[in-house]
Amino acid sequence: MSEDGILEKAAAAPRTLTRGELAALIDWPDLDALFKAAYAVKLREIGPRVSLRGLVEFGNVCEKDCLYCGIRKSNANVRRYRMTADEIVAAAKRAKDAGYGSVVLQSGELTSEASVAFAEEVVRRIHDEAGDEFGITLSLGEQTEETYRRWKEAGAHRYLLRIETSNPELYAKLHPASHSWEARRDSLRALRRCGYQVGTGIMSGLPGQTTDDLAADIEFFAAEDIDMIGMGPYIPHPDTPLGAGQSLAGDAAKKRLELGLRMIAATRLYLHDVNIAAATALQALADDGRERGLLAGANVVMPNVTDTRYRADYQLYTGKPCIGEASDLCRGCMARRIKSIGEEPLWNVRGDSPHWRKR
Secondary structure: OOHHHHHHHHHHOOOOOOHHHHHHHHOOOOHHHHHHHHHHHHHHHOOOEEEEEEEEEEEOOOOOOOOOOOOOOOOOOOOOOEOOHHHHHHHHHHHHHOOOOEEEEEEOOOOOHHHHHHHHHHHHHHHHHHOOOOEEEEEOOOOOHHHHHHHHHHOOOEEEOOOEOOOHHHHHHHOOOOOOHHHHHHHHHHHHHOOOEEEEOEEEOOOOOOHHHHHHHHHHHHHOOOOEEOOEEOOOOOOOOOOOOOOOOHHHHHHHHHHHHHHHHHHHHHHOOOEEEOOHHHHHHOOOHHHHHHHOOOOEEOOEOOOHHHHOOOOOOOOOOOOOOOHHHHHHHHHHHHHHOOOEEEOOOOOOOHHHHHO
């Protein structure tokens, strides 16, 4: 099949490409054609609209020790914190008052009953105060199915749990032996059973990762019937085993950004109707990275509404943008950026996944 034929096949119907065709799509030689095709599918499925999620990074204490993550439990250089319930609820209110239709509550992974009950209380308070039309997304890691059920019954709507890679062998190189790829995959399936809109994602540009791995990642999203995708380029953190002595600059940063954008486009062309976030990591590599992500097929952005005094302590990677920018300034800046590329921010709309609605 010709190169043009693959693009046409991908745009015509979802989940029709072979693994080889999907890999070819990721490596597409004509970037403009790839992004235009993906954006056209995004317009057809969703329209020129961007859903907004106010991000609250409410704690950086973590039980996990992932070899790439800046808040891994073994990083002694991190100043640990956890916001109070009142602070988290107030941040969610800021998001709602700003016109964001949803909030994302994110923290390090903790599984104690005290931590589970704390999150349950916070979710219930936000839901009771804001109502069911205000979306609540959680990103709190691997938990038991009973914990997921408790949080869902308290009022959560969506859950993001990144698989990071669908290749178990590569996953093992990124995590200590105590971490299990199978447990993470099974957690995604437990979330589906609990009735969440289920999100996952990967990092692109990992050491040892191949284009075939990335194609398999997109197939994994389809096989697990994922509703929303949150993925971004791998950016090294100097205080981690994987990132020690590494940095991204110049051509290396441009190539890593390009790969992240290619993955957004290929995912949109393969899955069509899912929500895809333009990750903050894109902006860490280029000032207009998130806008370029939207033009490559993404339809969600997550402006940070965390109190600025905490933001510098929640750095999964280096170069995180907007650490000192107040949330009201971020709102105006983000709206201007979105409109500058011909898109419209969706104010006061939950922004549920079209794929989830169809199911």
